[in-house]
Amino acid sequence: MCASSVIHGTTLGATRRIRAISGAATGQLARQRPAPPVPLTEAEAIRLAQAGNAPAFEFLYQLHGRRVYALCLRMVGNPADAEDLMQEAFLQLFRKIGTFRGESAFSTWLHRMTVNVVLMRLRKKSLPTDSLEETLEPDAENSGPKRDVGAPDLRLSGAVDRVNLERCIEKLPPGYRTVFVLHDVQGYEHNEIANIMGCSVGNSKSQLHKARTRLRELLQEEIRQQAREERKAAKTPSGSLE
Amino acid sequence: MQCKELEFVLESEGLAQLPKDARLHLATCAACQGLLADLNSIVSAAKSLPAEVAPPDRIWISLRAQLEAEGLIKEPVEVSEHSSWWESFTGWMKPRTFATAAAGLVVLAVAVFVTRIQHGSNPGVAKNQPAVETLRPAQSTTATSTSPSSTSPLNVPSQGPVPSRAKELAPSPSESASFTLTQAELDVPDMQLAGNSQVDASLRQNLRTLNAFIAECELHLKQNPQDELAREYLYTAYQQKADLLAAMMESGRGEN
Numbered sequence: 130m131c132a133s134s135v136i137h138g139t140t141l142g143a144t145r146r147i148r149a150i151s152g153a154a155t156g157q158l159a160r161q162r163p164a165p166p167v168p169l170t171e172a173e174a175i176r177l178a179q180a181g182n183a184p185a186f187e188f189l190y191q192l193h194g195r196r197v198y199a200l201c202l203r204m205v206g207n208p209a210d211a212e213d214l215m216q217e218a219f220l221q222l223f224r225k226i227g228t229f230r231g232e233s234a235f236s237t238w239l240h241r242m243t244v245n246v247v248l249m250r251l252r253k254k255s256l257p258t259d260s261l262e263e264t265l266e267p268d269a270e271n272s273g274p275k276r277d278v279g280a281p282d283l284r285l286s287g288a289v290d291r292v293n294l295e296r297c298i299e300k301l302p303p304g305y306r307t308v309f310v311l312h313d314v315q316g317y318e319h320n321e322i323a324n325i326m327g328c329s330v331g332n333s334k335s336q337l338h339k340a341r342t343r344l345r346e347l348l349q350e351e352i353r354q355q356a357r358e359e360r361k362a363a364k365t366p367s368g369s370l371e
Numbered sequence: 372m373q374c375k376e377l378e379f380v381l382e383s384e385g386l387a388q389l390p391k392d393a394r395l396h397l398a399t400c401a402a403c404q405g406l407l408a409d410l411n412s413i414v415s416a417a418k419s420l421p422a423e424v425a426p427p428d429r430i431w432i433s434l435r436a437q438l439e440a441e442g443l444i445k446e447p448v449e450v451s452e453h454s455s456w457w458e459s460f461t462g463w464m465k466p467r468t469f470a471t472a473a474a475g476l477v478v479l480a481v482a483v484f485v486t487r488i489q490h491g492s493n494p495g496v497a498k499n500q501p502a503v504e505t506l507r508p509a510q511s512t513t514a515t516s517t518s519p520s521s522t523s524p525l526n527v528p529s530q531g532p533v534p535s536r537a538k539e540l541a542p543s544p545s546e547s548a549s550f551t552l553t554q555a556e557l558d559v560p561d562m563q564l565a566g567n568s569q570v571d572a573s574l575r576q577n578l579r580t581l582n583a584f585i586a587e588c589e590l591h592l593k594q595n596p597q598d599e600l601a602r603e604y605l606y607t608a609y610q611q612k613a614d615l616l617a618a619m620m621e622s623g624r625g626e627n
Contacts, residue, residue, distance in 0.1 A: 181445030186438060190431055195423035202424055215426060216434050223443055289409075289416040313417035331383070338382040345409045 171235060179227050186223060193236060194219070196315060197243050203310045204247045206299045214250060218243040233324055240317075241325045244307055251303045289348060297347040305340035312337050372396040377403050386410055549585075552612050574619050581612045 171192060177185035197218060201211040221242050229238060298306060311317045311325065312333075319333040326333065372392045377400075380393050386407070389397070397403055438444045556578070588605035592598060 181443060183435070183438075183444045186444060187431065187435070190434070194426055194431075198426035198430075199422060199424040208427075212427065212430055216430055216437075219434055220437060223438055224441070289412040291416065291420060294413070294416045294420070309417070313414055314420050315422045334385065335382055337385075338378075341410050341413055342406075344413050345406075348409075348413070 172231075175226065175229060175235060178223070179229070189235075190219060193239055196236075197239065200240065200243055200310060200315065201247060203295075203298060203314065204303070204306060205250070210250070214243070214246055218246045221246065234321075237321055237324050240311070241327075244311075244325055248303060248307070293348060293351050294344070297344050297351060300347055301340060301343060305336060305343060308333055308336040309340035309344070313341075374400060374403055378406075381407070381410070386414065549589075549609070552609060552616065556616060574615075578612070578615055578619070581608060581615060584608050585612065 171189070174185045174188040174192070178189055194215070198211060198215050201214040201218070202208065205211055205214065218239070222239055225242075229235065298309065301309065307326065308322060311322050312319070317325070319330045319337075322328075322333040323330045328336075372395065374396075377393050377396050380389065384390075397407060435444070585605065585608045588601055588608060591601045592605060595601065
């Protein structure tokens, strides 16, 4: 009956966990008005969530979770960190939902929290030479497009595919990366980005342009690297012992 | 316009709807043409990236557990607005009463059985039941332990399987417990136990695991009626099942 002992311990532990969950869920037993069905509007869900309604929380999570997760994933580049950040962002949101007064759009408020959570995490991980703050300040020098003689034309070479672009986005400084993902990937306008990032509209536009030009440089480097590897592979005939 | 000025325009106005001066410069400057083409390629590729990515389900499960732990989620009792206070009270109590009664019956059955075991461990008592012995198939009389199926309210526990006539008179404690729990379980399949299908599935899986374990114990005891450890496991499993059903009904009450 060794297996039975295992099951004994397992089911006992499982029952305790179930009790903990159900006990917390049932909460107070005072008579209250019955909870309405799943709300149809975000505003209704916010109001109910402020009252502690569980389906309302889930409604808001389902409504915004995919975009938040996509943002976290592109900012940190790996699913494990993205999951932690997403959970932290929603936890902060639901803790503070009682303070939401509707002055800004709920999604903007949520994305602001998400960006703050992400940048805080990146700030903790950043190396001393990898400054985050400088990316939020407009660059005084503006010397025009770099004239790289012989640099590949991305449009002609068709090198701007999703894989290359995703790889290069990960290499952007966090401030550039945030603005680029919010604007060009997720479709936010500059006034919304300014609200999320806590900067001016002009700054948002400036950062976006810098992000795009930096991506151009990274993609050009990516193409050059691939071209070098192709040449190297071509020099080694198949079947050689090298 | 110079290249530097064009880039300033791109930075402040974006890529769309360039002013006339910028368009004139672009017509004559290959470098700036290349820059603009590249930037447009990047923007087009970025637009093709999915703006949304489905997160794993475990995030919500973990998040919900955390919200419940912090008391941010409050589950109100579903009460009809126009029901009387008595209807409300009985409606709230009903699933709890049933589950509590099931748990109570199990405890009572265990207590009765343990008491009978203590009486039945005295060999002298067993000899005073000749009627039962005549119906019992040939069994070793040296064993003093009893099988739960051999007990009945009218007979002292004896060795071997219970005679069919004695069995018909009254169910054994384990049969009573099993029957009570089975009845309590009848309501569960149609209930939505939790707002999240993962939690619902987890609760039902735990119940299936327990049922399988109980079936294994009962089968083992039929083959080895003297196995006290198996009997102890079985009654502990009954208790656990009663607890689990009570928890499931509490959880389902808020959802149904």
